[in-house]
Amino acid sequence: MNTDRIRGMYDILPDEIGWWRLAEQAMIDTARRFNYREIRFPIVEYTELFARGMGEATDVVGKEMYTFTDRKERSLSLRPEGTASVVRAYLNQGWHTQAPFQKLFYIGPMFRYEKPQKGRCRQFHQFGIEALGSLDPSLDAEVISFAWSMMDQLGIGGLWLRLNSIGCSEDRERFRAVLHAHFSRSIAHMCADCNRRLDENPMRILDCKEPQCQPFIDTAPGSADHLCPECALHFAHVRSLLDLLGLGYEIDSRLVRGIDYYTRTVFELMSKDLGSQDTLLGGGRYDGLVETFGGPSIPGLGFAGGFERLVIILQERANAKLTETSLDLFLATLGEAGRRYAFSLAQRLRRDGFSVDIDHRNRALRKQLTLANALHARHLLVIGDDEARAARGKIKQMDSGEELEISLEADTIADVLRKGG
RNA sequence: GGGAGCGUAGCGCAGCUGGUUAGCGCACCAGGUUGUGGUCCUGGGGGUCGCGGGUUCGAGUCCCGUCGCUCCUCCCA
Numbered sequence: 002m003n004t005d006r007i008r009g010m011y012d013i014l015p016d017e018i019g020w021w022r023l024a025e026q027a028m029i030d031t032a033r034r035f036n037y038r039e040i041r042f043p044i045v046e047y048t049e050l051f052a053r054g055m056g057e058a059t060d061v062v063g064k065e066m067y068t069f070t071d072r073k074e075r076s077l078s079l080r081p082e083g084t085a086s087v088v089r090a091y092l093n094q095g096w097h098t099q100a101p102f103q104k105l106f107y108i109g110p111m112f113r114y115e116k117p118q119k120g121r122c123r124q125f126h127q128f129g130i131e132a133l134g135s136l137d138p139s140l141d142a143e144v145i146s147f148a149w150s151m152m153d154q155l156g157i158g159g160l161w162l163r164l165n166s167i168g169c170s171e172d173r174e175r176f177r178a179v180l181h182a183h184f185s186r187s188i189a190h191m192c193a194d195c196n197r198r199l200d201e202n203p204m205r206i207l208d209c210k211e212p213q214c215q216p217f218i219d220t221a222p223g224s225a226d227h228l229c230p231e232c233a234l235h236f237a238h239v240r241s242l243l244d245l246l247g248l249g250y251e252i253d254s255r256l257v258r259g260i261d262y263y264t265r266t267v268f269e270l271m272s273k274d275l276g277s278q279d280t281l282l283g284g285g286r287y288d289g290l291v292e293t294f295g296g297p298s299i300p301g302l303g304f305a306g307g308f309e310r311l312v313i314i315l316q317e318r319a320n321a322k323l324t325e326t327s328l329d330l331f332l333a334t335l336g337e338a339g340r341r342y343a344f345s346l347a348q349r350l351r352r353d354g355f356s357v358d359i360d361h362r363n364r365a366l367r368k369q370l371t372l373a374n375a376l377h378a379r380h381l382l383v384i385g386d387d388e389a390r391a392a393r394g395k396i397k398q399m400d401s402g403e404e405l406e407i408s409l410e411a412d413t414i415a416d417v418l419r420k421g422g
Numbered sequence: 423g424g425g426a427g428c429g430u431a432g433c434g435c436a437g438c439u440g441g442u443u444a445g446c447g448c449a450c451c452a453g454g455u456u457g458u459g460g461u462c463c464u465g466g467g468g469g470u471c472g473c474g475g476g477u478u479c480g481a482g483u484c485c486c487g488u489c490g491c492u493c494c495u496c497c498c499a
Contacts, residue, residue, distance in 0.1 A: 115497080116496095119494095122499095208497075276493090276494090277494070278499080280499065281499080283499070305499060306499060307499030308499085335457060364451095365456080367458070372459090375460090378459095397458080397459090402458095402459085
């Protein structure tokens with residue numbers, strides 16, 4: 002039997018799960034403070050949902066999806082992101098007619114077929130929020146502020162925000178034409194990818210890192226200079242609200258992002274502790290997406306971030322400390338009567354809410370104590386046949402070594418455990 | 423899609439210009455102490471040296487191939 006993991010998919014082990022809980026808890030708590038409600042949606046959707054939502058020409062749809070056909074020959078895909086599913090659920094529930102304004106968040110695994118490396122896996126985990134139903138710049142600012150607040154709660158520093166506006170769909174069309182004209186003049190000197198992008202999606206050329214392309218990208222017009230008056234005003238409002246909240250950002254007119262549904266505000270929160278995968282979280286507006294899926298014209302925006310990257314930062318910066326797990330009581334046993342007595346005592350105390358563990362391997366007493374130590378048990382009770390018969394024994398506080406003779410009734414023990422903190 | 427590095431016990435590693443039964447630390451198990459922990463001592467279990475082929479009297483070591491992992495580039499979470 003082959004016990005290898007699937008490439009790019011990892012076990013999250015008990016020793017590291019604390020960092021994940023910490024990150025998830027920060028997400029859940031920030032969502033509570035900002036009043037975003039949790040939604041969970043399937044891991045598999047019709048392929049078309051992602052293809053139409055994210056855009057056929059995007060890298061994700063073009064070459065990174067886990068796509069397969071089911072037994073009825075329908076094309077399904079493992080979700081590569083959450084936004085399309087949230088919008089699908091939104092329409093599915095009829096929220097566009099009954100409750101068009103929604104603030105939602107989600108946590109869960111996503112799948113993209115890419116070469117794995119630090120901070121990039123084939124099964125990775127995202128936290129994300131989506132706010133639908135308002136075009137107001139205050140919602141843009143809130144979404145960005147949400148991201149900062151969450152990082153703040155985790156004590157993560159060394160972050161900066163790249164911000165841009167790529168305008169409404171008309172602006173995008175005009176901007177594409179402007180870029181096409183700009184790059185057409187120099188395309189012969191540019192890399193193969195950019196030659197392909199010129200007609201496919203000239204905005205993506207701005208993302209190119211090839212040295213030979215840089216001079217032409219540096220002189221390219223920025224998207225923020227080609228906004229219609231309405232979009233320009235919207236962008237100015239977003240910036241002024243971020244200023245009001247004291248949130249830092251840098252305008253980056255080259256930031257275009259890799260998914261087609263974005264309009265107007267786009268942003269990425271970057272970390273200098275992540276190496277080459279330095280985007281911790283990214284998002285933006287998608288004012289046309291609901292309509293693309295056949296719904297009414299309802300705007301929305303959101304972001305998604307990577308838990309793996311968050312965990313890397315948490316571990317490496319170690320600003321946060323994990324609390325060691327501990328046990329209220331360890332029951333060491335001797336003899337059959339002792340074991341039976343302890344077994345039933347454990348049941349009672351666990352029902353009362355205490356964490357209790359017991360030896361299951363019939364090991365020497367000394368080994369049981371070593372185990373109690375390793376488990377950080379706060380109290381120890383040795384129950385042998387004598388204790389079982391007399392229903393009395395000595396409970397020991399592990400750190401001080403102090404022993405107290407008590408009656409071995411569950412209530413009496415519970416009192417001692419409570420007093421012992 | 424392109425590039426680089428690395429595969430020896432669960433983990434971290436050593437193993438010289440090829441030369442006996444492949445070692446060390448941690449972890450694990452047992453005993454010292456058959457009813458009281460963290461220390462210490464002793465012992466033990468664990469390896470197709472990633473896999474396949476080649477060279478050789480002899481390969482963990484050299485050669486070729488292959489698979490896997492990691493990282494970089496790209497893109498992004």
